[in-house]
Amino acid sequence: MNWVQEIDKITLDAELLFSELSGEQLNWKPNSQTWSIAQNLEHLIVVNETYYPVLSALKKGAYKSPFWQILVLLFHFWENSFKCR
Numbered sequence: 001m002n003w004v005q006e007i008d009k010i011t012l013d014a015e016l017l018f019s020e021l022s023g024e025q026l027n028w029k030p031n032s033q034t035w036s037i038a039q040n041l042e043h044l045i046v047v048n049e050t051y052y053p054v055l056s057a058l059k060k061g062a063y064k065s066p067f068w069q070i071l072v073l074l075f076h077f078w079e080n081s082f083k084c085r
Contacts, residue, residue, distance in 0.1 A: 004059070
């Protein structure tokens, strides 16, 4: 299964799990410090939307890694190379 199929499956699973709940059930909170199901789903949607440009570029085969990602990879390589064994 590729990543697009996995995302589609997760979306379908979420729809099946939560589509039958009423608005009251979706917004119910056990206490003021806990998010409701609706708040959790909204948070996931907002965060996931930030990935849309990257996912679109990957799908088109046009994704270019930002320079800072290369630096992170180099840092981890050097860090692992010098660890005492």
